[in-house]
Amino acid sequence: MRVLQLLALLGLALQVFGEDFVVVNTSKGQIKGRDEGSYNTFFGIPYARVDEEKPFGVSSPYPHFTEPFEATDSTINCPQVNLAHSSIQCLRLNIYVPKKTDKKLPVMVWIHGGSFIFGSAGIYGGQYLVQHDIIVVTINYRLGPYGFLCLNDPEVPGNQGLKDQVDALKWVQQNIEAFGGDPRKVTVAGESYGGGSVDLYMYLNTRKLFDKAVVQSGTAQADAMFLKPDYRAAIKLAALFNYTASNTKDALKFLAQKDPLELMKEFNSSGMLLRACKEKKFKGVQSLVTDNPLHLCKPKKVKDTPVLFGYNSKEAFNIIANQTDDFFASNKDVFIKELNRTFNFNRKELLQIASIVKKFYMGSKAVGQDTKLALGDFWADFRLTHATEASVTRLVDQGAKVYKYVFSYIGNSKFKNIPGVGVYHTEELQYLFELGEEFGFDPLVEPEQIQMRERMTTMWANFVKHGNPTPETSDLLPVRWERVPKDSRPYLNIDVTMEMFEDVYHDRVAFWDLLWHNYWRKSKILS
Template identity: 30%
Template structure:
């Protein structure tokens, strides 16, 4: 059994893979039913060279062009492993982008889901590649805790957004140790996964006009790890002038403590898993370069086996503030300091979280007697792992959080305790970071910030009750269900939904894609007069430091103030941050 959980999609992925997919001899996932289209694929001639794609049909039946698996950087193999990406500037022959490329290595069955180290690829989707009218560009950076998921079309597909007049680009970047190894010195200063994203953004600036996109109107969007990436691009000097708006869904790098300057401990652990020496950075990297990508990628689960608690922590890897060892630094200053001092690219920004985020993590603990008993017996040692608490004063912080969230009571499989523990998981990993991002930006950015919470419970979710098969809340990633087709995980939402339980799902797709479209086009999520009737009831105010209004996205739009601020007071008490 594959232990990786794709940040909440374990059961859903496995079920969807069995019910909806087969695979060809290359391991590429084929979604059934797959219509055979004998029409020659479209060709786009870019400054880098000619690229041949394929045809797809949107949710509402619009035909559009798809160019998948395009290399934006040289394959990061051999001596390029653990090195910054090398941009792909030209192609020596026509690029066949008619089929899906690989995802980056992670411990999945490669005969079912195609992964490979040669994964610095992107997908481009466009309604028209030779129009004189250049369209706004949306670049999506996928979630996954910096160790899972991919930008492939079966996970984050274009079939909803391409009913709008946008060019969509979805990118891969290196994951886990292959992307974020950081020894704190010149051997591996770190952040290569983010530098991959920068390389992709540079490729887009050079080439997207050929696909009908406007390189002067680029919106970067991301969820979870992708959301944190969006914020870091706002701060990184490497990303300056490569984008013009941002959408940050459910995470940010503004957390409980400053970012580290290295993660040498993770590098040493990775080395030890593969019988490599751990006595120096050079010895670690030189030895890991002799290992296959399968040995490195498939060893990911060992981090949880040896150093985790169940599937906690949710992520091991983090951005690092790179030491200056002569390299181009992606990040050289703490994110919150950068915002307070104005050292960032100020762009219009949407910040959001879901209503319940990681609420389902409680069930994994309370419904497993061994984990439940261990968490209760060793609370002060387990809480820092499960809730990502800094080492300093972790015992006192653990006790304080238990008092506030659980009333000092043990964890149990009851509705009340599950809800309380679920809130603790959600706030510790997502709620606090989103709150701090929105509050910092609305105070210090000269550009507008809009804040929202996604509260709609539809027909599907990244967590579905194992008994009823229905959503039990609004989980982490659930907002992406209404922006992207996700054929590897679930059937598509049709243009007109079937009868209950969720006849409104198709309307939520229309609303969410309309918000993204008008924001990408105009830098404001509110439609202009007479445009987008699906948003006719939307009046989303800009967030300001005084009343801190936010939008609740549900069957109806509604505006409220001070999102979850009361329940987050304990975090500000334990880990103060100056706004």
């Protein structure tokens, strides 16, 4: 009887349906999940409802369940190209729960990447992380125009996808205790644009819904993570269907009637970019993002927050590996194109600065096979590496407790036999999650690969539990991971041999520090 009373106090399952199912009592009603042996899963739980007549705007709380909700479907995706099994009612989350009943467990909430146009919660399996006595939650959020129209309209002011993420975090705060989780110990984590979202969370105009953060290969300051609003975006989207909208509201009404998959295909083929933005303020409408990424400052909110922040050793290597001469010929003006996309330079200034950047990376050589490694370094630095270093500096200056890493292990890389190989974007994820086929990674079978997975999941779980990825050293974790102080930049190089180093790519970082110091006012986000 005491055991049953303890389970009831923790809000855990008191009913078992056969050998495979388990039911949890939440504030929303009963949720029926699956017994996986050493852990339980609850898939496809709705945390909010989309207004299908106004699918680009604010959602509403999901109604209470009148009967046990069957939480066994992880395949529900938000509308996106190449995924037919999607639904506008996609605001779902998945939960992996260890079979622990004697104490409340810390929680990791995962925000997927995908340029805000693709990805889903269901392709990240939490079965390895959950073995370390943490609860893992993965969430969906609206993508493309459904999540990131930034308009001069109070019903769609912008960042709806980010607001969906916040709604999911609120759901976790209200309900995770029923699954045995501790709402006071919630780590929000993400990769790529999901990581950029996490970086932004510390500066949103909302109460803090987490106590720790993990940012992998992403940052609020990354190239194209944050754009200047295009108030005519809805009208332009309607025009793709040969519909001439008289105004934004007319365009939104028309677009709301389109098949979501058809709309996402037209949007994707148009080349339009929709990202996070600085929202226009409207009376009676709470804005979520009111600063641009170059002026993020909330030291009272950031201070003392543990943050695990890092990236992979060669983020853009997959872009340049195994490419033909035609690829490099088509990118002979890449420095001009990239700078022009980000800065408002006049033509003369653009050509001069692009020439300086090219010389820094390639000297007098042209873009080609023999300079592809330099091109990869440029793309990585311009799009992510420098922005990450700037974000680390911002967080440290505002009092965060930052642990910085570079992931360098190439043991399962499909490019590991190519000279100059490094770890490309997303490659570290296979050592944290059981990933969907979309990622194209081979299964981890070698002892060294399995050890790396154990090492990564242990450090990440340690951080979720303690705010420190290496609270103690061991054979698995032989090096103590040092925090970043204000006056230096130590980082853990995660590889077969774990080592602490200083000032990664310091010359390249300093180059971009100098360029941004001189030209930040010409950023297209600001000007």
